[in-house]
Amino acid sequence: MPQPILETKNLTKIYNLGQENEFEALHSINFTAQAGEFLCVMGPSGSGKTTFINNISTIDLPTKGRVCIDGADIRTMSANEIGRFRSKTLGFVFQEFNLLDTHTIYENIAMPLALAKTKKKEARERVETVAAQMGIQEILHKYPGECSGGQRQRGAICRALVMDPKIIIADEPTGNLDRRSANEFLELVGRLNREQGVTIIMVTHDPLIASYSSRLVYIKDGIIEQTIEKEQMSQKEYFWRITEINASESKALFV
Ligand code: ADP
Numbered sequence: 001m002p003q004p005i006l007e008t009k010n011l012t013k014i015y016n017l018g019q020e021n022e023f024e025a026l027h028s029i030n031f032t033a034q035a036g037e038f039l040c041v042m043g044p045s046g047s048g049k050t051t052f053i054n055n056i057s058t059i060d061l062p063t064k065g066r067v068c069i070d071g072a073d074i075r076t077m078s079a080n081e082i083g084r085f086r087s088k089t090l091g092f093v094f095q096e097f098n099l100l101d102t103h104t105i106y107e108n109i110a111m112p113l114a115l116a117k118t119k120k121k122e123a124r125e126r127v128e129t130v131a132a133q134m135g136i137q138e139i140l141h142k143y144p145g146e147c148s149g150g151q152r153q154r155g156a157i158c159r160a161l162v163m164d165p166k167i168i169i170a171d172e173p174t175g176n177l178d179r180r181s182a183n184e185f186l187e188l189v190g191r192l193n194r195e196q197g198v199t200i201i202m203v204t205h206d207p208l209i210a211s212y213s214s215r216l217v218y219i220k221d222g223i224i225e226q227t228i229e230k231e232q233m234s235q236k237e238y239f240w241r242i243t244e245i246n247a248s249e250s251k252a253l254f255v
Contacts, residue, residue: 003071005035005166005199006056010065013051025051027222028065035166038193038200040210042242043219044249049203050171052219056201057169058086070166087112091160091168095175097152099144105155106131106140112163130158134188150181157188168192170202174209186212207246211239218245 013026025048033039041049054060056067058074067074070089077085092098099108106127113123131137134154144152153173160168168189174182190212192198204210212235218226226245230238 002034004032004068005037005070006033006201007031007068008056008062008065009068011052011055011062011067012064013048013055013060014063025222026055026062029222029224031056031217031224033199033201035199036193036197038190038212038214039202039217040213040215041201041203041217041219042205042207042210042246043225047219048222049219051222053169053171053201053203057090057092057167058082087116087163089166091163091165093153093156093160093168093170093173095172097144097149097156097176099152099155099159101144104141104143105136105147105151105158108144108155109140109158109162112159116163126162127158130161133161134158148181149177150184153177153181153185154188157185161192165198167199167201170200172203172205174204174206182206182209205246207239207242210242211235216242216245220249 008029008031011026011029011031012024015023015025017023029052041052043049051060055062058069061074069085072085074082099105103111109127109130110123113126118126127140128137131140134157136151136154136158139147139151139155144155147155170189174185177185186209189200189202193200202213210216214230216228217224228238228241228245233241
């Protein structure tokens with residue numbers, strides 16, 4: 001068995017709400033992702049999806065337990081080391097795109113390269129390569145406010161890709177996109193996964209979007225309640241299984 005690209009051991013997150021009031025949002029989660037997987041994380045609102053994503057991607061640190069990414073134990077790193085490791089290994093795509101409105105799409109994409117002090121010529125080549133991959137060469141000079149939602153999300157993917165990350169972490173990346181742009185986004189992400197072996201970990205509430213993944217991780221009340229591997233299933237069968245899991249939550253309300 002190859003070394004997993006991401007592994008958690010007893011990952012526990014407790015939020016301190018003050019005055020000795022604590023809330024355990026994740027309960028001792030053991031989780032493994034292999035390089036090249038396309039994972040979707042689903043679950044009811046408030047079940048711990050964002051907490052999980054933040055804790056497996058160095059945005060937040062667990063209260064207890066271990067997170068290893070690409071063989072590195074996050075607990076053993078200083079804050080500076082974590083920052084460098086994050087920008088080298090992980091790319092992030094969020095629902096709100098998180099592009100800076102005062103910077104052009106080019107400048108937004110180039111930002112991680114500037115922070116890593118990459119030489120100008122190399123940075124330009126890198127930006128142009130990812131922009132060509134995502135088909136947004138012609139909007140590089142525009143500001144985010146001048147672009148459509150789909151174009152802004154492609155810009156955000158380019159920024160996530162520009163450092164050549166091993167894992168892309170996406171939290172509801174299609175939440176602000178219309179169906180057509182969401183499909184385009186999935187096509188692009190799917191291609192990155194298949195052709196370049198980038199591992200994808202994506203939170204979504206949309207079963208259709210989740211049906212593009214290779215494994216579904218269903219979180220409920222701070223634990224991984226179920227996982228479904230797509231394996232030999234057709235996308236349609238897989239979609240129905242995902243729909244059933246999500247529907248069981250709503251059905252339970254009527255029992
Ligand atoms: P989801 O992404 O599935 O909607 P979250 O991970 O955002 O769930 O939240 C899981 C639980 O942890 C919720 O009950 C939420 O209220 C709580 N929570 C999330 N962030 C914080 C925080 N910073 N402080 C206290 N409680 C939090």
